[in-house]
Amino acid sequence: MPVVDEVNAGQHIVDAAVAAGVRTCFTLSGAHVFPIYDAAVGGKDRVLASADPRTAERDGPLRLVDTRHEQTAVFAAEATGRLTRTPGFAAVTAGPGVTNAVSAVATASFNGTPMVVVGGRSPDSRWGQGALQELDHVPLLSPITKAAWTTHSASEVRDAADRAFALAASARSGPVFWDVPIDVIFAPSAREPRPAARPIPAPPPDDDAVAAARRQLDAARHPLVVLGSGVWQSDAVDAARELVRLRDLPVVANGMARGVLGPSDPHLVTRARSRAFAEADLVVVVGTPLDFRLGYGAFGDPAAPVIHIVQTPDEVSASPHVACSVVGDLTAALLALAPGRAVDGTWTSELRQAALAAIAADEPMLTSRSTPIHPARIYGELRSRLTPDSIVIGDGGDFVSFAGRFVEPEQPGRWLDPGPYGCLGTGPGFALAAGIVHPSSPLFLLMGDGAAGFSLADLDTLARHRVPAVVIVGNNAGWGLEKGPMRLLYGYDVVADLSPTRYDEAAIALGCGGECVTDPEQVGPAIDRAMTAGIPYVVNVMTDPDAAYPRSTLGI
Ligand SMILES: Cc1ncc(C[n+]2csc(CCOP(=O)(O)OP(=O)(O)O)c2C)c(N)n1
Ligand SMILES: [Mg+2]
Numbered sequence: 001m002p003v004v005d006e007v008n009a010g011q012h013i014v015d016a017a018v019a020a021g022v023r024t025c026f027t028l029s030g031a032h033v034f035p036i037y038d039a040a041v042g043g044k045d046r047v048l049a050s051a052d053p054r055t056a057e058r059d060g061p062l063r064l065v066d067t068r069h070e071q072t073a074v075f076a077a078e079a080t081g082r083l084t085r086t087p088g089f090a091a092v093t094a095g096p097g098v099t100n101a102v103s104a105v106a107t108a109s110f111n112g113t114p115m116v117v118v119g120g121r122s123p124d125s126r127w128g129q130g131a132l133q134e135l136d137h138v139p140l141l142s143p144i145t146k147a148a149w150t151t152h153s154a155s156e157v158r159d160a161a162d163r164a165f166a167l168a169a170s171a172r173s174g175p176v177f178w179d180v181p182i183d184v185i186f187a188p189s190a191r192e193p194r195p196a197a198r199p200i201p202a203p204p205p206d207d208d209a210v211a212a213a214r215r216q217l218d219a220a221r222h223p224l225v226v227l228g229s230g231v232w233q234s235d236a237v238d239a240a241r242e243l244v245r246l247r248d249l250p251v252v253a254n255g256m257a258r259g260v261l262g263p264s265d266p267h268l269v270t271r272a273r274s275r276a277f278a279e280a281d282l283v284v285v286v287g288t289p290l291d292f293r294l295g296y297g298a299f300g301d302p303a304a305p306v307i308h309i310v311q312t313p314d315e316v317s318a319s320p321h322v323a324c325s326v327v328g329d330l331t332a333a334l335l336a337l338a339p340g341r342a343v344d345g346t347w348t349s350e351l352r353q354a355a356l357a358a359i360a361a362d363e364p365m366l367t368s369r370s371t372p373i374h375p376a377r378i379y380g381e382l383r384s385r386l387t388p389d390s391i392v393i394g395d396g397g398d399f400v401s402f403a404g405r406f407v408e409p410e411q412p413g414r415w416l417d418p419g420p421y422g423c424l425g426t427g428p429g430f431a432l433a434a435g436i437v438h439p440s441s442p443l444f445l446l447m448g449d450g451a452a453g454f455s456l457a458d459l460d461t462l463a464r465h466r467v468p469a470v471v472i473v474g475n476n477a478g479w480g481l482e483k484g485p486m487r488l489l490y491g492y493d494v495v496a497d498l499s500p501t502r503y504d505e506a507a508i509a510l511g512c513g514g515e516c517v518t519d520p521e522q523v524g525p526a527i528d529r530a531m532t533a534g535i536p537y538v539v540n541v542m543t544d545p546d547a548a549y550p551r552s553t554l555g556i
Pocket of ligand 1: 395396397398399400422423424425447448449450451452474476478479480481482
């Protein structure tokens with residue numbers, strides 16, 4: 001008789017995660033998921049043999065990182081999925097652990113982030129009798145995941161786990177949720193070594209669609225390319241560069257595709273996007289939906305035709321402006337479009353000149369000596385301190401709109417904003433992930449003061465897990481991005497004022513460093529002190545409440 005190794009379901013889940021390339025499990029403690037912790041650290045003997053349990057958390061088969069709120073754990077998993085392009089992973093306890101995760105799962109859904117969230121669940125044996133935290137999570141999670149289910153038998157857990165990780169990473173990637181009742185997760189079942197299930201890649205693009213797109217691109221006089229997060233997430237960065245350079249195309253970059261072309265690339269015209277959108281006679285949109293960020297696909301008046309290149313049929317847009325949808329592997333599609341006629345004349349170079357002129361016009365704002373401090377001054381100081389490998393994270397309203405305008409990443413995958421779900425409070429979780437994935441890269445977290453309030457306690461998490469983020473709070477004592485629009489619509493504003501809170505002092509109490517800055521000349525030196533502190537450090541900059549980000553629409 002062969003000896004069958006019996007393990008509990010927590011071990012199956014950890015086995016599947018490790019096989020899928022997952023390195024870290026983000027969590028906040030709850031008994032419903034204890035077996036996952038036990039397997040992640042390698043069991044009791046291993047923990048008792050290590051210098052202290054904290055070392056065991058770091059050095060087990062799967063690193064355990066605990067937070068102060070499940071939203072931070074799942075935001076960290078979401079950012080891990082985006083930064084590594086393998087599934088991020090979080091385990092949350094039943095009931096409130098799962099409901100606290102919902103905003104972060106929705107964020108992953110909007111961003112197409114590969115992520116697996118495992119929830120605890122009340123026991124099947126007591127279902128319907130009123131057990132602690134008894135809630136059927138699946139109907140809540142189904143609309144915001146690729147799939148959500150409950151696994152009711154221990155012997156099915158390994159299959160379910162393999163399916164979850166493969167599905168999350170299959171094109172188009174996204175979040176998967178499943179929960180395991182406590183009497184199932186603690187139950188033993190046979191362990192068989194096996195490889196991970198393979199994610200399903202995007203299919204090759206259809207030849208006819210590619211041929212049609214090529215004809216349109218060859219015929220266009222003023223084509224424009226918009227690169228979106230899918231280009232980074234499906235690893236089509238080199239193919240995008242090839243297309244752009246061979247055809248000398250101007251490019252606007254969004255989301256995780258920022259940095260596909262660096263700030264000195266002559267094709268990058270993001271800062272002249274309004275003119276580019278108004279004058280283009282064909283817009284090639286790659287790896288991003290035609291949503292509010294792109295004016296729902298209406299570029300110019302009359303609207304230019306759009307070639308929309310996406311990975312899966314689910315992403316095909318119903319916009320009337322789409323002349324051609326190319327569906328399939330983005331690398332294959334972009335490489336198939338690359339050979340062909342280069343753009344005539346001066347179209348790309350004129351847009352580039354316009355972009356450079358816009359950048360030059362910002363200079364007085366970036367070097368402003370006014371008091372109270374203009375928020376742009378912070379970015380003026382930051383830019384000379386950013387290295388090509390720096391990671392910049394934005395969490396906030398106007399303050400982060402300024403960041404999007406002034407920070408131009410050198411590499412893709414180094415800029416993290418919440419994406420189109422637009423959820424405040426992502427910052428500390430994103431910083432936690434970035435510090436773990438890229439421990440030697442300088443890490444900057446830019447937060448509005450309003451945003452800072454959502455996950456402030458997780459500065460404690462950054463301190464405990466030794467993530468020395470430079471946290472800059474643009475403190476205008478209010479919800480700036482709501483205050484301005486409300487005044488615009490009503491001529492007054494309510495519920496938009498906050499206090500000039502000493503977030504730096506709160507940070508110090510939570511184990512970080514910090515200081516408050518009111519003198520514009522001290523912004524740079526304070527950032528320097530933060531960069532050398534070796535611990536997370538909050539530079540709380542009191543900014544001018546009247547220096548709103550200039551915008552002409554509500555951006556909704
Ligand atoms: C969870 C969540 N709640 C509310 C909002 C609406 N909202 C968008 S921007 C914003 C103001 C953000 O204020 P702050 O972080 O201080 O940045 P500021 O605009 O003042 O620079 C608010 C409340 C949101 N996007 N997400
Ligand atoms: Mg604010």
